[in-house]
Amino acid sequence: MTFFNVIRWIVWKDLITELRSRETISSMAFFALIVILIFSFSFSMDQQAAQEVIAGIIWVAFAFTGIIGLGKSFSTELQNDCLEALQLVPQSKGAIYLGKVVANFSFIFVVEILLFPMFVIFFNLDVVEEISLLLLIFFLATVGLSAVGTLFSALTVQIRAREVMLPILLLPLVVPVMIAAVEATKGALNGDPLTMYSQWLELLAVFDVIFTVVSFWMFEFVMEN
Amino acid sequence: MTAISCHDLSKSYGHYQVLHGIRLTVKKGECFALFGPNGAGKTTLLKILATLQRPSEGRYEILGLDGLKERESIRANLVFLAHGAHLYDDLNAKENLQFALALRGQTPTPRDIKLALDRVAIGAFAEMKVRHFSAGMKKRLALAKAILAKPKILLLDEPFTALDAAGTEIMRAYIRERLAEESAVLMSTHDHDKARPVISRAGMLRQGTLREISIETLKADDLF
Numbered sequence: 502m503t504f505f506n507v508i509r510w511i512v513w514k515d516l517i518t519e520l521r522s523r524e525t526i527s528s529m530a531f532f533a534l535i536v537i538l539i540f541s542f543s544f545s546m547d548q549q550a551a552q553e554v555i556a557g558i559i560w561v562a563f564a565f566t567g568i569i570g571l572g573k574s575f576s577t578e579l580q581n582d583c584l585e586a587l588q589l590v591p592q593s594k595g596a597i598y599l600g601k602v603v604a605n606f607s608f609i610f611v612v613e614i615l616l617f618p619m620f621v622i623f624f625n626l627d628v629v630e631e632i633s634l635l636l637l638i639f640f641l642a643t644v645g646l647s648a649v650g651t652l653f654s655a656l657t658v659q660i661r662a663r664e665v666m667l668p669i670l671l672l673p674l675v676v677p678v679m680i681a682a683v684e685a686t687k688g689a690l691n692g693d694p695l696t697m698y699s700q701w702l703e704l705l706a707v708f709d710v711i712f713t714v715v716s717f718w719m720f721e722f723v724m725e726n
Numbered sequence: 727m728t729a730i731s732c733h734d735l736s737k738s739y740g741h742y743q744v745l746h747g748i749r750l751t752v753k754k755g756e757c758f759a760l761f762g763p764n765g766a767g768k769t770t771l772l773k774i775l776a777t778l779q780r781p782s783e784g785r786y787e788i789l790g791l792d793g794l795k796e797r798e799s800i801r802a803n804l805v806f807l808a809h810g811a812h813l814y815d816d817l818n819a820k821e822n823l824q825f826a827l828a829l830r831g832q833t834p835t836p837r838d839i840k841l842a843l844d845r846v847a848i849g850a851f852a853e854m855k856v857r858h859f860s861a862g863m864k865k866r867l868a869l870a871k872a873i874l875a876k877p878k879i880l881l882l883d884e885p886f887t888a889l890d891a892a893g894t895e896i897m898r899a900y901i902r903e904r905l906a907e908e909s910a911v912l913m914s915t916h917d918h919d920k921a922r923p924v925i926s927r928a929g930m931l932r933q934g935t936l937r938e939i940s941i942e943t944l945k946a947d948d949l950f
Contacts, residue, residue: 503831510828518816521855581856581864582810585778590829591802725797 504596511600512607518577519608525573529566529612536562537616541623555624556687560679562616563639564646564672567609571650572667574605575658584658588724598651598720602713605654606647613639631689638689641705642682645712649674652716655723678712681705728787729754729879729910730775735784736934737770744770746934748784752927754878757901757911759921761939762931768914769809771931772881775912776806788879802830805877807885811868815857819843819867822856826871834874842870846896861888866896873900880904882913886920898924 519525540558544551551558578584587597617635621628628635653671657663681704688698730752737745744767752758760768773779775786777797786793788800813822823839834842843849846866856864865888872880880901886894901911901924915921922941929938 506831507829510825514814514817514825517821518814521816580815581813582808583812583814585806585808585810586812586826586829588778589776589801589804589806591798591831592829593798 503592507590507592507596508600508603511597512603515574515601515604516607519604524577525570525608526612528573529569529608530615532569533562533566533612533616534619536565537619537623544624551624552690555620555626556683556690558624559617559620559686560642560683563609563613563642564675564679565668566612566616567643567646567650568668568671570608570612571605571647571654571671572664574601574651574654576654576663579658594721594724595717597724598655598717601651601655602647602716605651606643609647610639610643613643626690628690631692634689634695635686638682638685638702638705641702641709642678644709645678645705646675648709648712648716649678652720652723655720678705678708681708727754728752728790729756730758730786730788730912732771732775732786733784735771735774735781735786737767737774737779738782744934745774745781748934748936750929750936752910752912754908754910755905756926757905757913757924759918759925759928759941760912760914760931760936761916761918761928762914766931767934768931769883771936772806772808772883772912772914776804776808776881777801778806800879803877804879804881805872805875806881806883807868807872808883809887811864812871813856813859813864813867816855818853818855819848819859819870820852822867823871823874827874830875832875838874839870842873843867845873846870847892862890862893865889866893869897869900876907877904878909880909880911882911882915884915884917885913886915886917894920 575584578587590597620626650671653667657666657670660666681701685698685701685705728751730750732748732750735745735748736743748771760771762768770779774781775788777793777800780794789803791800793800812826817825820839823834823842827834840849843852846869848863848866851863856867859867885897889897904911913921925941927938928941929936
């Protein structure tokens with residue numbers, strides 16, 4: 502019971518501090534907006550080319566926006582040495598990990614939901630029929646990104662060049678998630694039958710499980726050392 | 727009965743040896759003060775005993791539990807009042823207490839929280855964000871956490887720093903209360919005048935080596 506209480510309290514703390522400071526979501530949204538604007542101007546003359554690369558553009562924006570949020574996840578614990586307090590929690594550190602994953606997922610997913618309409622507008626996308634599938638793809642890919650990103654956020658938080666090290670370490674690991682997300686998003690945006698790209702959704706689900714289990718197991722080691 | 731025992735604890739950072747063969751025993755109901763100049767290794771020793779760092783050599787036991795193997799059980803019985811106070815700036819005083827205690831598996835009632843905040847004389851600031859607290863108020867709030875936690879082992883890193891005269895007396899009253907409850911207290915301090923009324927034994931940590939000193943003849947000039 503205490504294990505789930507720790508998860509609940511970590512999520513509560515991260516959400517309430519973010520609601521009050523708005524540091525993470527505002528910086529994520531601002532960055533993503535700039536990415537959308539740059540790409541939309543780059544492809545403004547060639548809608549055909551834009552349609553072919555839009556899935557990649559979406560996930561470039563979401564991945565780098567997510568990394569901004571993940572970077573802040575544990576750096577906020579450095580204020581007043583709060584990271585020490587988390588280390589001193591007399592429970593399995595897995596509960597802290599899962600709480601952080603849920604909070605990070607919430608921030609990234611909210612930003613994705615807020616920003617996707619911008620893609621629809623700027624790139625003139627027709628997504629009405631595929632919206633539930635797109636949301637499922639966003640959900641699965643964001644779980645994978647949050648699961649492994651939370652671990653690496655904790656791993657790099659004490660490193661002086663953590664802002665540089667986090668993307669360097671994280672991006673190669675989430676390449677499979679990003680490839681699967683791009684392919685599934687492309688299929689959904691093209692209006693292809695689900696059977697043509699359902700294998701990418703399955704792959705995302707498998708990666709989510711693997712990344713979450715392995716990261717959960719490794720988090721204890723990271724926090725204790 | 728022994729609450730804290732260190733057996734030849736050493737700690738090195740690369741080639742720099744911070745602690746060298748520390749042997750220390752603190753009994754239940756006893757307050758041991760660590761004196762020593764800056765960089766002597768006082769905070770490092772406290773962090774090892776708080777299970778935040780691992781010694782390079784040696785071993786230690788807290789309440790009979792192995793410090794290297796039974797860390798979670800030790801943490802459940804211990805409070806470490808550190809320099810950083812372990813407080814979130816965007817939470818208010820009440821929320822900080824609720825959060826910290828919840829992570830320890832404790833659920834203080836609103837009345838408990840009010841009493842603890844009143845006891846450290848910051849009850850009027852219960853709803854204020856910690857971001858707006860002074861260093862002394864943060865110290866008092868950290869003390870309120872310890873009051874609610876009722877630990878069997880209390881580790882204090884410079885407990886009187888940033889506290890005014892009233893705050894110092896509140897801290898000393900709390901230490902006396904823990905000692906009466908048979909808790910063991912280990913503190914590092916530079917302020918021997920403020921610490922003296924509550925300490926049972928003392929040691930001088932210099933260049934990583936601990937030597938026990940008499941508190942009867944304790945004078946500031948002897949310490950530094």
